[in-house]
Amino acid sequence: xxxxxxxxVLEQLRLEREIVVKGGYGKIPRLPWKTPQFFRDSVTCxxxxxxxxxxxxxxxxxxxxxxxxxxxxxxxxxxxxxxxTGDTIASLETGGDRRRVERALHxxxxxxIRKLEALEGPQExxx
Numbered sequence: 001x002x003x004x005x006x007x008x009v010l011e012q013l014r015l016e017r018e019i020v021v022k023g024g025y026g027k028i029p030r031l032p033w034k035t036p037q038f039f040r041d042s043v044t045c046x047x048x049x050x051x052x053x054x055x056x057x058x059x060x061x062x063x064x065x066x067x068x069x070x071x072x073x074x075x076x077x078x079x080x081x082x083x084x085t086g087d088t089i090a091s092l093e094t095g096g097d098r099r100r101v102e103r104a105l106h107x108x109x110x111x112x113i114r115k116l117e118a119l120e121g122p123q124e125x126x127x
Contacts, residue, residue, distance in 0.1 A: 004061045010116045012044050012061045017109040019043070020102060035098075038089050038105055039077040065112070082108040 004012070016039070019025070025036045039045060039062065046055040057063065062077045070079030078089040082104040092101040 003063075006116065006120065009061045009064075010113065010120065013109055013113050013116070016042060016044050017106065017113060020106045020109065025098070025102060037075065037078075038101060040075055080108070 019042055024042070025038055028034060028036060028041075040047075042048065044061070046057075046060055047053045057076045058071065060077065062080065063071065065080045066076045067079060067081070070076055073079050073090075075090075078093075081088060082092075087104055089101055089105065092104055
């Protein structure tokens with residue numbers, strides 16, 4: 001699988017932001033016992049709804065955001081630094097405060113989207 005284009009990455013990040021904003025990581029009505037995993041249980045995940053991963057995480061659009069040292073982790077995207085202090089989904093989830101994780105993830109998405117839009121040019125920033 002080839003790496004996604006910067007435009008495709010931007011589109012995926014925008015979709016992920018929409019999922020977070022609309023509460024997409026809340027309880028799933030058809031699976032009320034399951035707490036959705038950030039990124040992993042998103043339609044943006046290559047292995048969405050797969051019991052066993054069909055595709056390597058290294059093919060994911062988030063790979064370039066994951067530090068080299070965390071790319072072999074079980075869920076590498078949970079090790080993306082979300083802020084200046086280096087908080088990650090993995091580190092924040094240990095505190096048990098999902099709202100805090102969601103806020104940090106939302107903020108990271110906003111900042112990252114703005115940076116990528118600035119690189120793409122003014123026509124992309126209006127979307």
